[in-house]
Amino acid sequence: xxxxxxxxxxxxxxxxxxxxxxxxxxxxxxxxxxxxxxxxxxxxxxxxxxxxxxxxxxxxxxxxxxxxxxxxxxxxxxxxxxxxxxxxxxxxxxxxxxxxxxxxxxxxxxxxxxxxxxxxxxxxxxxxxxxxxxxxxxxxxxxxxxxxxxxxxxxxxxxxxxxxxxxxxxxxxxxxxxxxxxxxxxxxxxxxxxxxxxxxxxxxxxxxxxxxxxxxxxxxxxxxxxxxxxxxxxxxxxxxxxxxxxxxxxxxxxxxxxxxxxxxxxxxxxxxxxxxxxxxxxxxxxxxxxxxxxxxxxxxxxxxxxxxxxxxxxxxxxxxxxxxxxxxxxxxxxxxxxxxxxxxxxxxxxxxxxxxxxxxxxxxxxxxxxxxxxxxxxxxxxxxxxxxxxxxxxxxxxxxxxxxxxxxxxxxxxxxxxxxxxxxxxxxxxxxxxxxxxxxxxxxxxxxxxxxxxxxxxxxxxxxxxxxxxxx
Numbered sequence: 001x002x003x004x005x006x007x008x009x010x011x012x013x014x015x016x017x018x019x020x021x022x023x024x025x026x027x028x029x030x031x032x033x034x035x036x037x038x039x040x041x042x043x044x045x046x047x048x049x050x051x052x053x054x055x056x057x058x059x060x061x062x063x064x065x066x067x068x069x070x071x072x073x074x075x076x077x078x079x080x081x082x083x084x085x086x087x088x089x090x091x092x093x094x095x096x097x098x099x100x101x102x103x104x105x106x107x108x109x110x111x112x113x114x115x116x117x118x119x120x121x122x123x124x125x126x127x128x129x130x131x132x133x134x135x136x137x138x139x140x141x142x143x144x145x146x147x148x149x150x151x152x153x154x155x156x157x158x159x160x161x162x163x164x165x166x167x168x169x170x171x172x173x174x175x176x177x178x179x180x181x182x183x184x185x186x187x188x189x190x191x192x193x194x195x196x197x198x199x200x201x202x203x204x205x206x207x208x209x210x211x212x213x214x215x216x217x218x219x220x221x222x223x224x225x226x227x228x229x230x231x232x233x234x235x236x237x238x239x240x241x242x243x244x245x246x247x248x249x250x251x252x253x254x255x256x257x258x259x260x261x262x263x264x265x266x267x268x269x270x271x272x273x274x275x276x277x278x279x280x281x282x283x284x285x286x287x288x289x290x291x292x293x294x295x296x297x298x299x300x301x302x303x304x305x306x307x308x309x310x311x312x313x314x315x316x317x318x319x320x321x322x323x324x325x326x327x328x329x330x331x332x333x334x335x336x337x338x339x340x341x342x343x344x345x346x347x348x349x350x351x352x353x354x355x356x357x358x359x360x361x362x363x364x365x366x367x368x369x370x371x372x373x374x375x376x377x378x379x380x381x382x383x384x385x386x387x388x389x390x391x392x393x394x395x396x397x398x399x400x401x402x403x404x405x406x407x408x409x410x411x412x413x414x415x416x417x418x419x420x421x422x423x424x425x426x427x428x429x430x431x432x433x434x435x436x437x438x439x440x441x442x443x444x445x446x447x448x449x450x451x452x453x454x455x456x457x458x459x460x461x462x463x464x465x466x467x468x469x470x471x472x
């Protein structure tokens with residue numbers, strides 16, 4: 001019988017959630033079901049997802065920022081089809097792959113800062129692990145510094161630099177690391193001055209909470225690192241590839257000198273796992289210091305010509321469609337429209353953005369009735385309030401969003417960079433309706449939230465877990 005992937009997908013769509021729960025992750029499947037996110041999306045195109053009933057959804061989550069150029073872009077599809085049709089070799093391992101050199105040159109040109117070497121691997125977490133190893137080798141020091149609310153991945157080295165304790169619990173001893181408040185130069189220098197720090201890892205805009213580094217912080221931090229013999233490592237896994245309106249978010253800062261820049265997620269258009277660690281000659285040379293150490297660090301799939309094909313096609317789309325410029329324009333349009341609602345809706349505490357990476361932060365309201373509702377919900381579960389927004393956005397308005405982090409009352413928006421004004425109108429209409437409903441207490445929104453809380457607690461008591469926030 002010939003293999004038919006389309007037939008397999010069609011035959012297994014209807015009971016997908018149950019099968020996933022049985023064979024993959026039952027807790028995650030239950031969590032999605034509790035909050036009504038147990039959809040099965042069967043098609044993706046540009047800014048949109050389509051479920052099995054052909055309902056159209058506006059994707060403001062983008063696979064945690066993986067589809068910057070939009071889903072299933074035809075240019076990347078054609079490039080990959082052409083590569084497969086060519087029967088071209090890949091992963092011979094004892095070779096210098098043609099497209100790796102081309103891709104590395106393109107990244108060096110776009111990132112700049114005199115960084116001259118590129119190491120390819122598969123994921124952002126793996127890239128951060130690589131940077132930890134290279135920093136330790138280059139400096140002869142062991143400790144790393146990270147910022148509060150940081151997220152650099154969930155493998156053990158990267159996990160040591162996670163700003164949220166919930167991800168670290170019960171996983172044993174991790175790499176030597178120390179946390180400082182995000183944006184605190186005094187705290188950074190205090191830790192660097194101890195003389196044992198290999199590197200300071202920082203996201204210019206944090207994925208958890210969409211916290212934007214204060215003006216001048218990144219430049220000053222890089223200088224402090226070099227003053228104390230430590231490396232300055234910039235994690236652009238989510239902020240890179242045009243997300244913030246420039247190729248990388250670090251480009252907003254003047255007079256800054258990174259030793260390592262990490263990019264991943266959307267680098268392949270969402271088709272192939274790929275990450276790149278772009279570094280100085282000095283850092284590279286300390287690890288690959290002689291012929292007998294030429295492969296002292298490697299990644300099986302890191303030099304895949306297939307991945308490089310996707311990456312080169314993605315960079316071409318980014319340039320040809322001016323998606324970074326569109327991210328800056330649409331980000332300002334959406335951000336300012338949201339900010340204008342702050343006086344209208346008591347729950348909106350802050351709106352912040354850089355390009356198409358936005359946060360809507362909610363806080364304690366002023367009126368007595370809404371204060372009571374706020375207190376009651378947060379007493380049940382600190383993660384619950386934002387579900388009163390994300391759930392009706394999905395169920396009633398076909399808009400997919402995410403909470404910005406564990407125990408955060410913040411919604412994060414990271415749509416594809418091809419977002420247009422029509423899409424913004426769609427989002428704003430749905431969001432304002434949800435806000436209107438949420439500002440009526442008692443009301444249906446609060447009744448639904450109470451039911452969700454009870455279902456979550458019931459599931460937890462039976463061995464399940466209440467819904468948790470996304471991890472990337």
